[in-house]
Structure formats: structure tokens, C-alpha cells
Amino acid sequence: MTTVSSAGQWGSPTASRKALLIHGLNSSSHTFHRVASALAAKGYLVVAPNLLGHALRKPGVDFQVQTLADDLLPYFQAAEYDIVIGHSMGALVVLSLLKYLPKTKPTSVVLIDSSMELTAEQIVDGRVMFSSDVRNNPTAEDYMALNPLWTREDAIWRVLGTHIGRPTNSDDHLDGNVPWSFSHLIADKPAAAALTILVADPSKLECVAKFKDVRTVIIANASHWIQYEFPEVIVEEALRYIKEQDNRQ
Numbered sequence: 001m002t003t004v005s006s007a008g009q010w011g012s013p014t015a016s017r018k019a020l021l022i023h024g025l026n027s028s029s030h031t032f033h034r035v036a037s038a039l040a041a042k043g044y045l046v047v048a049p050n051l052l053g054h055a056l057r058k059p060g061v062d063f064q065v066q067t068l069a070d071d072l073l074p075y076f077q078a079a080e081y082d083i084v085i086g087h088s089m090g091a092l093v094v095l096s097l098l099k100y101l102p103k104t105k106p107t108s109v110v111l112i113d114s115s116m117e118l119t120a121e122q123i124v125d126g127r128v129m130f131s132s133d134v135r136n137n138p139t140a141e142d143y144m145a146l147n148p149l150w151t152r153e154d155a156i157w158r159v160l161g162t163h164i165g166r167p168t169n170s171d172d173h174l175d176g177n178v179p180w181s182f183s184h185l186i187a188d189k190p191a192a193a194a195l196t197i198l199v200a201d202p203s204k205l206e207c208v209a210k211f212k213d214v215r216t217v218i219i220a221n222a223s224h225w226i227q228y229e230f231p232e233v234i235v236e237e238a239l240r241y242i243k244e245q246d247n248r249q
Helices: 029-041 065-071 073-078 089-100 120-136 140-146 152-163 169-175 183-188 202-208 231-248
Strands: 007-010 017-022 044-049 083-087 107-112 193-199 214-218
Touching: 007 029, 017 029, 017 089, 029 044, 029 083, 029 152, 029 231, 065 073, 065 089, 073 089, 083 089, 083 231, 089 107, 089 183, 107 231, 120 152, 120 169, 140 152, 183 202, 193 202, 193 231, 202 214, 214 231
Parallel strands: 017 044, 017 083, 083 107, 107 193, 193 214
Antiparallel strands: 007 044
16 A cells, blocks of 8 residues: 555546646645646646645655655655646755656656755855745735735635744755755656746756756746746646647557
8 A cells, every 4th residue: 555645636536647746845735726726627636745844744854855755756656647747846856756757658747936056155045035934924915915916815825835834944955955956857857758947037947958858938927936826827838748749649
């Protein structure tokens, strides 16, 4: 019997196609509620696990991204996924799982606004940025005022993601992954998988320029939270490779 961690689920358990969505730091599975609902409406069973140390889950033996990824291996033992999506640190978890994807089954992999490489100075800046929500304790109304494209449900899930996680999560994960370097993991992508990277900040693409088989898309007028602001773009990009494979059959 395969044991899996806590997760959100959308769609029919009998759906023939499956998607796995992995949230980021100080968040939860429901950060993907709009993306997941859209994929479920298109006939997918969507599963979104809660990472270790998030959504009331205890942390792992350490705070390395690979430890977060290893905790999700039962999902890959239990099923094969047509679509795998990760946001922010969750995208780094996806990169750490690329080596476990099927070698021949087409898989659409989408990474959302992730910082794959950070200098020591950027980590210091990130520590301040990532922990600000924990310190300032913004309300749903605060998030909606700052982010006019967010729905109230988006803002509520953002608040809950922070409150039901560990208050030291951001510092622990930044300290636990030094040096912060993950772009080399792109080389683990199986030939049958397609990788798309969506960013709001174009500078995040500099480290992937050497990889020729990666599709990159800059989302104009987006913040780090593309899944709240432009969920339809994420769904469109995730389905692009699936449709291409269907058309070849």
C-alpha cells in the first residue's frame, strides 16, 4: 500500500488524465484552486499535495528542497501524470522530481515564477521579502487592495497558507538550501517531457538560456502570484503540449 501526504483534490477519481500541482513557500495546495478547477472542468483528476512544514504538516528531517521532493515520491508510485505544475519553491520541487517522470510518456511540466539561482545577497533580500507576510500579518482585504486582479477567495487562501504553516518556514528553507542553485536539474528532464517556464520577472530566465528545449513565457502585468492573476494562461500552457501529442495520434 502506498501512503501519500495530505492534499487537495479536484475532478473525478476515474478521470483518464491526471495533473499534479505543487505549491510554494508559505502556501498550501489551495493556492491552485483556480487552475485546479479549470483543469478538472477539462476532464482531469487534479491532486495538489501540501508540502512538509506547510498546511499543518510537520517538517521533514531537514529543509532541503530534495527532502520536500522525496516526500512526494508516493504520488509518482501511485500514478502517472499528464501534467505537473509547480509554483515558486514548488517549481524547484518539480525540478527535483524530473528524474522520476516516465521516460516515454509525454508529460507537460510547467514552472511558475521560480528563482532557480540566488546569490548570497539575493538570499538576504529574499529573507526579508518572504517573511514579511508572517511579520505583518496582512488580512484578505490588504491583499485585495494590493492585488486588484485577485479574487476574495485568492486572498483568503493566501492568508490561510501563511497562518497554517510554520512561522520560520522561509528562514529555514533559505538556510537549508545553500547554495541556492537548481537550474542544473533541468538536465534531468526526460526527452518525452516538455518544460515550460512562466515568469513575471524576465531576469529569472537568465539562468535557463543555455537550455534549448525549454519554452519560456513572460506574463505581462503579473506579480509572483500568476496562478491568481492569470490562471487561464497556466492552463493553456499546460495543455499546449498535451494537445500537440493528441494531434499527432
